Amino acid sequence: AKTKGRNRYEFFDEALNAKNRERNLLEKDIYCAIERNEFHLVYQPIWSIDGQHIHSIEALIRWQHPTRGLISPADFIPITEESGQIIAIGEWVIKEACKFARKISLEGGTPPSISVNISSAQFMKGGVVEIIKRELENNNLKGANLIAEITENLLLSDQEDIYLQLKNIVALGVELAIDDFGTGYSSLSYLKKYPIKRLKVDKIFIDEIVTDVDDLALVSGILSLANSLSLSTVIEGVETQAQLATLKKLGSPMIQGYLFSRPIKEEQMLELQRNNV
Numbered sequence: 001a002k003t004k005g006r007n008r009y010e011f012f013d014e015a016l017n018a019k020n021r022e023r024n025l026l027e028k029d030i031y032c033a034i035e036r037n038e039f040h041l042v043y044q045p046i047w048s049i050d051g052q053h054i055h056s057i058e059a060l061i062r063w064q065h066p067t068r069g070l071i072s073p074a075d076f077i078p079i080t081e082e083s084g085q086i087i088a089i090g091e092w093v094i095k096e097a098c099k100f101a102r103k104i105s106l107e108g109g110t111p112p113s114i115s116v117n118i119s120s121a122q123f124m125k126g127g128v129v130e131i132i133k134r135e136l137e138n139n140n141l142k143g144a145n146l147i148a149e150i151t152e153n154l155l156l157s158d159q160e161d162i163y164l165q166l167k168n169i170v171a172l173g174v175e176l177a178i179d180d181f182g183t184g185y186s187s188l189s190y191l192k193k194y195p196i197k198r199l200k201v202d203k204i205f206i207d208e209i210v211t212d213v214d215d216l217a218l219v220s221g222i223l224s225l226a227n228s229l230s231l232s233t234v235i236e237g238v239e240t241q242a243q244l245a246t247l248k249k250l251g252s253p254m255i256q257g258y259l260f261s262r263p264i265k266e267e268q269m270l271e272l273q274r275n276n277v
Protein backbone atom coordinates (compact mmCIF):
# COMPACT_ATOMS: atom_id res chain seq x y z
CA ALA A 1 0.00 0.00 0.00
CA LYS A 2 2.93 2.25 0.78
CA THR A 3 4.37 1.88 -2.72
CA LYS A 4 1.00 2.50 -4.27
CA GLY A 5 0.62 5.67 -2.26
CA ARG A 6 3.99 6.88 -3.37
CA ASN A 7 3.23 6.17 -7.01
CA ARG A 8 0.04 8.08 -6.75
CA TYR A 9 1.90 10.92 -5.18
CA GLU A 10 4.49 10.92 -7.95
CA PHE A 11 1.79 10.86 -10.56
CA PHE A 12 0.12 13.79 -8.92
CA ASP A 13 3.41 15.60 -8.61
CA GLU A 14 4.08 15.22 -12.31
CA ALA A 15 0.67 16.51 -13.10
CA LEU A 16 1.39 19.72 -11.25
CA ASN A 17 2.39 22.28 -13.79
CA ALA A 18 5.74 23.99 -13.64
CA LYS A 19 4.19 27.12 -12.26
CA ASN A 20 2.74 25.36 -9.23
CA ARG A 21 6.02 23.64 -8.47
CA GLU A 22 7.86 26.92 -8.73
CA ARG A 23 5.33 28.48 -6.43
CA ASN A 24 5.75 25.78 -3.78
CA LEU A 25 9.52 26.11 -3.89
CA LEU A 26 9.33 29.86 -3.43
CA GLU A 27 6.83 29.49 -0.60
CA LYS A 28 9.26 27.21 1.22
CA ASP A 29 12.14 29.64 0.75
CA ILE A 30 10.06 32.57 1.96
CA TYR A 31 9.71 30.94 5.39
CA CYS A 32 13.40 31.54 6.10
CA ALA A 33 13.77 34.78 4.18
CA ILE A 34 13.04 37.21 7.03
CA GLU A 35 15.42 35.54 9.50
CA ARG A 36 18.11 35.27 6.87
CA ASN A 37 17.80 38.97 6.14
CA GLU A 38 17.03 38.42 2.49
CA PHE A 39 14.44 41.20 2.22
CA HIS A 40 15.22 44.86 1.87
CA LEU A 41 13.27 47.95 0.98
CA VAL A 42 13.93 50.30 -1.90
CA TYR A 43 12.44 53.76 -2.09
CA GLN A 44 10.81 55.63 -4.94
CA PRO A 45 10.20 59.35 -4.53
CA ILE A 46 6.86 60.85 -5.44
CA TRP A 47 7.49 64.27 -6.93
CA SER A 48 5.60 67.49 -7.45
CA ILE A 49 4.74 67.73 -11.16
CA ASP A 50 7.54 70.26 -11.78
CA GLY A 51 10.04 67.72 -10.47
CA GLN A 52 11.27 70.21 -7.89
CA HIS A 53 10.04 68.74 -4.66
CA ILE A 54 9.74 65.26 -3.18
CA HIS A 55 6.31 65.04 -1.63
CA SER A 56 6.50 61.49 -0.30
CA ILE A 57 8.42 58.25 -0.75
CA GLU A 58 7.01 54.82 -1.52
CA ALA A 59 8.70 51.86 0.17
CA LEU A 60 8.91 48.78 -2.08
CA ILE A 61 10.08 45.38 -0.97
CA ARG A 62 12.84 43.40 -2.69
CA TRP A 63 13.90 39.80 -2.13
CA GLN A 64 17.52 38.90 -2.68
CA HIS A 65 17.29 35.13 -3.03
CA PRO A 66 20.52 33.24 -2.19
CA THR A 67 20.59 31.34 -5.49
CA ARG A 68 17.98 32.91 -7.75
CA GLY A 69 19.04 36.52 -7.36
CA LEU A 70 16.65 39.43 -7.06
CA ILE A 71 12.98 38.41 -7.12
CA SER A 72 10.28 40.96 -7.93
CA PRO A 73 7.48 41.50 -5.40
CA ALA A 74 5.01 40.85 -8.22
CA ASP A 75 6.36 37.29 -8.22
CA PHE A 76 6.30 36.58 -4.50
CA ILE A 77 3.84 38.90 -2.73
CA PRO A 78 0.79 37.10 -4.21
CA ILE A 79 2.18 33.79 -2.88
CA THR A 80 2.62 35.26 0.59
CA GLU A 81 -0.90 36.65 0.51
CA GLU A 82 -2.28 33.19 -0.12
CA SER A 83 -0.06 31.43 2.41
CA GLY A 84 -0.51 34.03 5.16
CA GLN A 85 3.22 34.81 5.18
CA ILE A 86 2.33 38.39 4.23
CA ILE A 87 1.30 39.00 7.85
CA ALA A 88 4.89 38.69 9.12
CA ILE A 89 6.42 40.26 6.02
CA GLY A 90 3.97 43.15 6.16
CA GLU A 91 4.91 43.77 9.78
CA TRP A 92 8.59 43.74 8.85
CA VAL A 93 7.90 46.28 6.05
CA ILE A 94 6.12 48.68 8.42
CA LYS A 95 8.98 48.35 10.92
CA GLU A 96 11.67 49.02 8.32
CA ALA A 97 9.79 51.91 6.74
CA CYS A 98 9.36 53.57 10.15
CA LYS A 99 13.06 53.09 10.93
CA PHE A 100 13.84 54.78 7.63
CA ALA A 101 11.47 57.68 8.36
CA ARG A 102 13.25 58.04 11.71
CA LYS A 103 16.61 58.27 9.95
CA ILE A 104 15.31 61.03 7.72
CA SER A 105 13.85 62.96 10.63
CA LEU A 106 17.14 62.68 12.56
CA GLU A 107 18.79 64.54 9.70
CA GLY A 108 16.52 67.49 10.39
CA GLY A 109 14.04 69.32 8.22
CA THR A 110 10.54 68.16 7.49
CA PRO A 111 10.58 64.51 6.52
CA PRO A 112 8.26 63.57 3.68
CA SER A 113 5.82 60.78 4.44
CA ILE A 114 6.77 57.21 3.70
CA SER A 115 4.09 55.39 1.75
CA VAL A 116 3.73 51.72 2.65
CA ASN A 117 1.80 49.03 0.79
CA ILE A 118 -0.57 47.22 3.11
CA SER A 119 -2.11 44.04 1.84
CA SER A 120 -5.79 43.32 2.47
CA ALA A 121 -4.72 40.14 4.26
CA GLN A 122 -3.06 42.27 6.93
CA PHE A 123 -6.44 43.77 7.73
CA MET A 124 -8.29 40.47 7.63
CA LYS A 125 -5.94 38.89 10.13
CA GLY A 126 -6.03 42.02 12.28
CA GLY A 127 -3.31 43.64 14.33
CA VAL A 128 -2.11 46.04 11.66
CA VAL A 129 -3.39 49.11 13.52
CA GLU A 130 -1.47 48.13 16.66
CA ILE A 131 1.67 47.46 14.62
CA ILE A 132 1.51 50.88 12.99
CA LYS A 133 0.86 52.58 16.32
CA ARG A 134 3.74 50.74 18.01
CA GLU A 135 6.25 51.44 15.23
CA LEU A 136 5.31 55.13 15.07
CA GLU A 137 5.91 55.36 18.83
CA ASN A 138 9.11 53.30 18.78
CA ASN A 139 10.58 55.61 16.19
CA ASN A 140 9.26 58.82 17.62
CA LEU A 141 7.23 59.60 14.51
CA LYS A 142 4.01 61.41 13.83
CA GLY A 143 1.21 59.67 11.98
CA ALA A 144 1.79 62.16 9.18
CA ASN A 145 5.15 60.49 8.54
CA LEU A 146 3.31 57.49 7.16
CA ILE A 147 0.85 56.87 4.34
CA ALA A 148 -0.98 53.54 4.09
CA GLU A 149 -1.56 52.34 0.52
CA ILE A 150 -4.55 50.04 0.35
CA THR A 151 -6.41 48.56 -2.60
CA GLU A 152 -10.02 48.86 -3.69
CA ASN A 153 -10.74 45.19 -3.02
CA LEU A 154 -10.28 45.80 0.71
CA LEU A 155 -13.21 48.23 0.65
CA LEU A 156 -15.31 45.99 -1.56
CA SER A 157 -16.00 43.64 1.34
CA ASP A 158 -17.70 46.53 3.14
CA GLN A 159 -17.15 45.07 6.61
CA GLU A 160 -17.66 47.11 9.73
CA ASP A 161 -14.42 45.72 11.13
CA ILE A 162 -12.35 46.98 8.18
CA TYR A 163 -14.03 50.35 8.44
CA LEU A 164 -13.07 50.60 12.12
CA GLN A 165 -9.46 49.62 11.48
CA LEU A 166 -9.16 52.25 8.75
CA LYS A 167 -10.75 54.86 11.01
CA ASN A 168 -8.25 53.99 13.74
CA ILE A 169 -5.33 54.30 11.36
CA VAL A 170 -6.56 57.72 10.26
CA ALA A 171 -7.01 58.69 13.93
CA LEU A 172 -3.24 58.14 14.31
CA GLY A 173 -2.71 60.82 11.65
CA VAL A 174 -1.80 58.33 8.92
CA GLU A 175 -3.26 59.11 5.49
CA LEU A 176 -4.99 56.47 3.41
CA ALA A 177 -4.23 56.17 -0.29
CA ILE A 178 -6.05 53.97 -2.80
CA ASP A 179 -3.41 52.13 -4.80
CA ASP A 180 -3.92 51.12 -8.45
CA PHE A 181 -7.03 53.27 -8.52
CA GLY A 182 -9.49 52.28 -11.23
CA THR A 183 -8.28 48.70 -11.66
CA GLY A 184 -10.37 47.08 -8.91
CA TYR A 185 -13.99 46.03 -8.86
CA SER A 186 -15.19 48.64 -6.43
CA SER A 187 -17.97 51.09 -6.92
CA LEU A 188 -17.05 54.70 -6.31
CA SER A 189 -19.37 54.98 -3.33
CA TYR A 190 -16.59 53.92 -0.99
CA LEU A 191 -14.89 57.27 -1.59
CA LYS A 192 -17.74 58.79 0.39
CA LYS A 193 -17.81 56.25 3.18
CA TYR A 194 -14.10 55.79 3.92
CA PRO A 195 -11.66 58.50 5.05
CA ILE A 196 -9.52 58.34 1.89
CA LYS A 197 -7.08 61.19 1.18
CA ARG A 198 -5.24 60.17 -1.94
CA LEU A 199 -5.76 58.27 -5.19
CA LYS A 200 -2.87 56.61 -7.00
CA VAL A 201 -3.74 56.31 -10.68
CA ASP A 202 -2.45 53.04 -12.09
CA LYS A 203 0.22 52.91 -14.77
CA ILE A 204 -2.09 51.11 -17.21
CA PHE A 205 -3.97 54.40 -17.72
CA ILE A 206 -0.72 56.26 -18.38
CA ASP A 207 1.11 53.93 -20.77
CA GLU A 208 -0.81 55.15 -23.82
CA ILE A 209 -2.11 58.47 -22.55
CA VAL A 210 -0.27 60.42 -25.25
CA THR A 211 -1.97 58.61 -28.12
CA ASP A 212 -5.14 57.06 -26.69
CA VAL A 213 -7.96 59.57 -26.27
CA ASP A 214 -9.90 57.16 -24.06
CA ASP A 215 -7.06 56.90 -21.56
CA LEU A 216 -6.72 60.66 -21.65
CA ALA A 217 -10.44 61.05 -20.94
CA LEU A 218 -10.28 58.54 -18.08
CA VAL A 219 -7.33 60.19 -16.36
CA SER A 220 -8.84 63.61 -16.89
CA GLY A 221 -12.08 62.32 -15.32
CA ILE A 222 -10.27 60.79 -12.34
CA LEU A 223 -8.41 64.04 -11.73
CA SER A 224 -11.57 66.13 -11.73
CA LEU A 225 -13.33 63.61 -9.52
CA ALA A 226 -10.42 63.74 -7.07
CA ASN A 227 -10.38 67.50 -7.26
CA SER A 228 -14.05 67.88 -6.43
CA LEU A 229 -13.69 65.46 -3.50
CA SER A 230 -10.53 67.28 -2.28
CA LEU A 231 -8.39 64.19 -2.74
CA SER A 232 -4.77 64.40 -3.80
CA THR A 233 -3.60 62.31 -6.74
CA VAL A 234 -0.42 60.51 -7.67
CA ILE A 235 0.13 59.41 -11.25
CA GLU A 236 2.09 56.16 -11.39
CA GLY A 237 4.37 54.93 -14.12
CA VAL A 238 5.29 58.19 -15.82
CA GLU A 239 8.20 57.32 -18.08
CA THR A 240 8.35 59.98 -20.81
CA GLN A 241 8.42 63.74 -21.23
CA ALA A 242 5.45 63.45 -23.58
CA GLN A 243 3.37 61.77 -20.87
CA LEU A 244 4.40 64.45 -18.40
CA ALA A 245 3.48 67.24 -20.83
CA THR A 246 0.07 65.65 -21.36
CA LEU A 247 -0.50 65.37 -17.61
CA LYS A 248 0.49 68.99 -17.03
CA LYS A 249 -2.41 70.07 -19.22
CA LEU A 250 -4.79 68.17 -16.95
CA GLY A 251 -3.68 69.67 -13.65
CA SER A 252 -0.92 69.19 -11.15
CA PRO A 253 -1.05 65.70 -9.76
CA MET A 254 2.01 64.27 -8.04
CA ILE A 255 4.26 62.14 -10.23
CA GLN A 256 5.82 58.74 -9.54
CA GLY A 257 7.72 57.12 -12.34
CA TYR A 258 11.00 56.26 -13.96
CA LEU A 259 11.12 59.67 -15.71
CA PHE A 260 11.88 61.36 -12.37
CA SER A 261 13.31 58.45 -10.36
CA ARG A 262 13.41 54.69 -10.23
CA PRO A 263 13.18 52.96 -6.87
CA ILE A 264 16.58 53.45 -5.21
CA LYS A 265 18.52 52.10 -2.25
CA GLU A 266 18.21 53.65 1.18
CA GLU A 267 21.55 55.50 1.06
CA GLN A 268 20.74 57.09 -2.30
CA MET A 269 17.30 58.06 -1.05
CA LEU A 270 18.80 59.72 2.02
CA GLU A 271 21.15 61.66 -0.26
CA LEU A 272 18.28 62.80 -2.51
CA GLN A 273 16.30 63.77 0.56
CA ARG A 274 19.16 65.96 1.83
CA ASN A 275 18.77 68.09 -1.29
CA ASN A 276 14.97 68.16 -1.06
CA VAL A 277 13.58 71.53 -0.05
Ligand code: C2E
Pocket residue numbers: 044059060061072073074077090093117118119179180236237238239256257258259263
Ligand atom coordinates in the same frame (compact mmCIF):
# COMPACT_ATOMS: atom_id res chain seq x y z
P1 C2E B 1 2.65 49.12 -6.74
O1 C2E B 1 2.31 49.32 -5.32
O2 C2E B 1 1.68 49.61 -7.75
O3 C2E B 1 4.07 49.81 -6.91
C1 C2E B 1 4.47 50.50 -8.07
C2 C2E B 1 5.29 49.60 -8.95
O4 C2E B 1 5.53 50.24 -10.19
C3 C2E B 1 6.66 49.28 -8.38
O5 C2E B 1 7.02 47.98 -8.83
C4 C2E B 1 7.54 50.33 -9.08
O6 C2E B 1 8.90 49.96 -9.12
C5 C2E B 1 6.92 50.34 -10.43
N1 C2E B 1 7.13 51.57 -11.16
C6 C2E B 1 7.19 52.83 -10.68
N2 C2E B 1 7.37 53.73 -11.68
C7 C2E B 1 7.44 53.01 -12.82
C8 C2E B 1 7.63 53.35 -14.21
O7 C2E B 1 7.77 54.53 -14.59
N3 C2E B 1 7.65 52.34 -15.10
C9 C2E B 1 7.50 51.03 -14.71
N4 C2E B 1 7.54 50.09 -15.66
N5 C2E B 1 7.31 50.67 -13.42
C10 C2E B 1 7.29 51.66 -12.49
P2 C2E B 1 7.61 46.89 -7.84
O8 C2E B 1 8.51 47.53 -6.84
O9 C2E B 1 8.14 45.79 -8.68
O10 C2E B 1 6.34 46.37 -7.05
C11 C2E B 1 5.30 45.68 -7.69
C12 C2E B 1 4.12 45.52 -6.79
O11 C2E B 1 4.42 44.65 -5.68
C13 C2E B 1 3.66 46.81 -6.13
O12 C2E B 1 2.91 47.57 -7.05
C14 C2E B 1 2.87 46.28 -4.96
O13 C2E B 1 1.59 45.90 -5.37
C15 C2E B 1 3.67 45.06 -4.58
N6 C2E B 1 4.56 45.43 -3.46
C16 C2E B 1 5.79 45.97 -3.47
N7 C2E B 1 6.27 46.14 -2.21
C17 C2E B 1 5.30 45.70 -1.38
C18 C2E B 1 5.18 45.61 0.05
O14 C2E B 1 6.06 46.00 0.83
N8 C2E B 1 4.01 45.07 0.53
C19 C2E B 1 3.01 44.64 -0.30
N9 C2E B 1 1.89 44.13 0.27
N10 C2E B 1 3.09 44.73 -1.62
C20 C2E B 1 4.22 45.25 -2.17
Ligand code: CA
Pocket residue numbers: 058117149179
Ligand atom coordinates in the same frame (compact mmCIF):
# COMPACT_ATOMS: atom_id res chain seq x y z
CA1 CA C 1 1.80 50.97 -4.04
Ligand code: CA
Pocket residue numbers: 179180200202236
Ligand atom coordinates in the same frame (compact mmCIF):
# COMPACT_ATOMS: atom_id res chain seq x y z
CA1 CA D 1 0.21 51.26 -7.55
Ligand code: CA
Pocket residue numbers: 180202203
Ligand atom coordinates in the same frame (compact mmCIF):
# COMPACT_ATOMS: atom_id res chain seq x y z
CA1 CA E 1 0.45 48.68 -9.71
